[in-house]
Amino acid sequence: xxxxxxxxxGTLTVGDPPGILPMDMVRAVKEQGCLVGSCSDRPxxxxxxxxxxxxIEVDFTVSKHMLxxxxxxxxxxxxxxxxxREDLDxxxxxxxxxxxxxxxxxxxxxxxxxPDA
Amino acid sequence: xxxxxxVPDDLTRPFWEAANEHRLVIQSCVACKHLQxxxxxxxxxxxxxxxxxxxxxxxxxxxxxxxxxxxxxxxxQEDQPFNVAVVMLAEDPGIQMYSxxxxxxxxxVPVGAEVEVTFEATANGQMVPEWRVVGSSxxxxxxx
Amino acid sequence: xxxxxxxTMYRTDEGTGPWEHRGKVAxxxxxxxxxxxxxxxxxxxxxxxxxxxxxxxxxxxxxxxPAEIDGLVMDPVxxxxxxxxxxxxxxxxxxSAFNSTDNPLDGIAGLSAEWILxxxxxLTGIDFTMYGPGCMSNAICVxxxxxxxxxxxxxxxxxxxxxxxxxxxxxxxxxxSDLPGTAALHALWGTPACYGTAxxxxxxxxxxxxxxxxxxxxxxxxxxxxxxFPEGYWASHRPEEITPEDYKxxxxxxxxxxxxxxxxxxxxxxxxxxxxxxxxxxxxxxxxYILNHAASNTRPRSLTPTLDEVEADTARTARKIYExxxxxxxxxxxxxxxDGFAQFHQxxxxxxxxxxxxxxxxxxxYQTDISIHGxxxxxxxxxxxxxxxxxxxxxxxxxxxxxxxxxxxQVTGVKPEVAVSGGPMPLGGRFTVWSATPD
Ligand SMILES: [Zn+2]
Numbered sequence: 001x002x003x004x005x006x007x008x009x010g011t012l013t014v015g016d017p018p019g020i021l022p023m024d025m026v027r028a029v030k031e032q033g034c035l036v037g038s039c040s041d042r043p044x045x046x047x048x049x050x051x052x053x054x055x056i057e058v059d060f061t062v063s064k065h066m067l068x069x070x071x072x073x074x075x076x077x078x079x080x081x082x083x084x085r086e087d088l089d090x091x092x093x094x095x096x097x098x099x100x101x102x103x104x105x106x107x108x109x110x111x112x113x114x115p116d117a
Numbered sequence: 118x119x120x121x122x123x124v125p126d127d128l129t130r131p132f133w134e135a136a137n138e139h140r141l142v143i144q145s146c147v148a149c150k151h152l153q154x155x156x157x158x159x160x161x162x163x164x165x166x167x168x169x170x171x172x173x174x175x176x177x178x179x180x181x182x183x184x185x186x187x188x189x190x191x192x193x194q195e196d197q198p199f200n201v202a203v204v205m206l207a208e209d210p211g212i213q214m215y216s217x218x219x220x221x222x223x224x225x226v227p228v229g230a231e232v233e234v235t236f237e238a239t240a241n242g243q244m245v246p247e248w249r250v251v252g253s254s255x256x257x258x259x260x261x
Numbered sequence: 262x263x264x265x266x267x268x269t270m271y272r273t274d275e276g277t278g279p280w281e282h283r284g285k286v287a288x289x290x291x292x293x294x295x296x297x298x299x300x301x302x303x304x305x306x307x308x309x310x311x312x313x314x315x316x317x318x319x320x321x322x323x324x325x326x327p328a329e330i331d332g333l334v335m336d337p338v339x340x341x342x343x344x345x346x347x348x349x350x351x352x353x354x355x356x357s358a359f360n361s362t363d364n365p366l367d368g369i370a371g372l373s374a375e376w377i378l379x380x381x382x383x384l385t386g387i388d389f390t391m392y393g394p395g396c397m398s399n400a401i402c403v404x405x406x407x408x409x410x411x412x413x414x415x416x417x418x419x420x421x422x423x424x425x426x427x428x429x430x431x432x433x434x435x436x437x438s439d440l441p442g443t444a445a446l447h448a449l450w451g452t453p454a455c456y457g458t459a460x461x462x463x464x465x466x467x468x469x470x471x472x473x474x475x476x477x478x479x480x481x482x483x484x485x486x487x488x489x490f491p492e493g494y495w496a497s498h499r500p501e502e503i504t505p506e507d508y509k510x511x512x513x514x515x516x517x518x519x520x521x522x523x524x525x526x527x528x529x530x531x532x533x534x535x536x537x538x539x540x541x542x543x544x545x546x547x548x549x550y551i552l553n554h555a556a557s558n559t560r561p562r563s564l565t566p567t568l569d570e571v572e573a574d575t576a577r578t579a580r581k582i583y584e585x586x587x588x589x590x591x592x593x594x595x596x597x598x599x600d601g602f603a604q605f606h607q608x609x610x611x612x613x614x615x616x617x618x619x620x621x622x623x624x625x626x627y628q629t630d631i632s633i634h635g636x637x638x639x640x641x642x643x644x645x646x647x648x649x650x651x652x653x654x655x656x657x658x659x660x661x662x663x664x665x666x667x668x669x670x671q672v673t674g675v676k677p678e679v680a681v682s683g684g685p686m687p688l689g690g691r692f693t694v695w696s697a698t699p700d
Contacts, residue, residue, distance in 0.1 A: 016498065029455075063511055065512035123440055133303070154563055181460050184513065184516040185451055191435070211563060212399075212562075212563050215447070216450070224516065245449060
């Protein structure tokens with residue numbers, strides 16, 4: 001099982017500023033059976049609203065400092081956080097025991113297009 | 118914690134030179150004996166321009182504190198979260214100094230506890246007064 | 262060259278009686294620019310350009326001939342923490358789009374009165390310019406005093422903000438390896454901007470037995486009100502509420518201040534038109550009379566204000582506000598005191614004794630109906646938390662509420678007759694009393 005946490009602003013195309021990762025990518029990852037969710041400075045209610053408006057059922061929506069809670073709650077073989085900030089994404093992700101990916105690295109991961117892609 | 122270096126300026130040079138000698142000095146008005154920190158060219162109470170530097174005992178108490186989780190200074194971001202306490206000097210509780218409280222665990226700051234001054238080197242070797250809870254364990258300048 | 266207002270323009274002393282121009286100056290026009298999170302680099306969105314939009318909208322709103330305007334009061338500083346990087350070239354396509362001054366960053370990283378006049382050729386009658394630096398709160402005090410003193414008859418007031426890429430406050434000295442000795446006494450410990458307020462709030466909670474969660478209804482109310490401010494950043498870009506659950510789940514910045522206790526830096530500009538009560542009578546909008554302006558010049562004894570210093574000063578400020586306006590706390594229909602950081606607000610309103618509040622009671626008050634539809638509205642503008650960092654929503658809202666044109670934000674539980682707004686900090690703030698009638 002792979003768990004993938006997405007930052008929103010600067011990471012997803014729906015972010016402010018927009019990032020490079022389209023919602024379709026999240027949807028595809030979810031459909032392959034990964035655990036997915038968002039970890040963002042947006043209010044949690046706003047994160048839920050974004051996912052709902054794109055019809056994506058996510059497994060978690062948490063604030064920026066809550067990756068350790070995500071790890072405690074979900075059992076997975078690999079934990080990834082994808083974000084665009086050194087201080088607010090990369091460092092806390094590594095401290096929480098997640099692998100960290102910049103958005104441009106995430107698009108090259110095998111789970112984006114499925115294992116056979 | 119590795120603090121940024123300090124380049125003393127005219128107003129604060131005596132403070133920083135004393136720190137290099139492990140002494141804590143605070144500006145004092147010759148005319149009205151008022152202590153002031155941060156220093157100023159003149160006394161903020163009586164306006165006298167005859168101000169001197171007085172050595173303090175290096176004792177104080179913790180007045181208040183916050184825990185910094187999102188620090189604007191790059192050098193300190195590695196150490197987040199960390200305590201920043203406000204110490205009141207024993208000689209005059211109106212005089213405040215900031216402290217990372219080396220030796221005190223994050224967010225376990227005993228408000229009202231006695232502290233004593235210690236000196237630690239900043240990035241360029243300039244010494245800076247820091248404060249340690251009296252009787253707290255641990256040596257050196259790094260917090261637990 | 263435009264000069265800063267002399268200290269005598271601000272009403273800092275207690276015991277001076279009613280303001281000599283009480284009810285003789287009025288706000289008659291409001292103009293806001295669109296907002297943006299950061300500058301996108303285009304000429305038409307630079308801080309100078311959005312200022313021109315705000316000014317022209319204020320003139321249009323008042324229905325006055327631009328040639329009749331004879332005064333301009335503004336703040337030349339357009340940021341508190343977003344600086345043009347040293348050595349970064351000034352974009353030629355931006356400067357060439359405007360009439361420039363000697364400062365190549367004028368209109369991009371700051372704003373002079375000269376730049377405004379060079380780029381608003383319709384303002385042919387201006388013979389008075391002055392800076393009220395710091396905030397709109399300062400500039401409107403200066404404008405009110407200037408119109409009252411006869412230095413200007415029909416006076417524009419302007420405050421604008423720029424914001425760039427990168428995190429606020431993290432450039433400049435904060436990125437460097439050394440600090441000058443004086444700055445180091447404060448800055449070596451790495452405290453974010455909200456730290457001082459967080460300290461005061463921590464002491465407040467200890468003294469009065471309160472806690473951070475009790476701020477949640479205030480934050481929720483502020484954002485709800487802000488989402489009814491169509492010019493606000495959140496209403497126009499990201500209509501997101503902050504529920505109590507959202508607030509309590511947010512990360513700390515400097516505990517006990519969290520992310521949503523902080524406001525969001527944005528690009529925005531607002532302008533008002535001030536004139537004499539006499540001249541105001543035949544303008545398009547209902548005049549909103551200025552009953553008083555008041556200022557605090559208090560400095561903390563040492564590095565950071567203590568709760569005792571804050572409370573003494575907010576009480577002193579309230580006495581000045583009421584004395585000069587000839588009113589009491591009971592006359593306030595609503596309040597619009599500063600909130601960016603959110604934890605300033607309870608200090609301001611406790612000092613005012615809003616609705617009979619005493620020190621230590623504001624957080625309990627927040628647990629009651631503080632909405633725009635109740636009898637005790639708190640911050641109907643939504644403030645900086647509800648609309649983004651401008652430090653002027655509260656003034657605009659006082660004007661529009663009293664004119665009964667605050668739209669969806671209009672207070673319905675009280676009749677909007679007298680209001681107070683101002684800030685930013687309790688120590689060093691500037692305040693205005695607004696009224697539907699001149700007496
Ligand atoms: Zn003196």
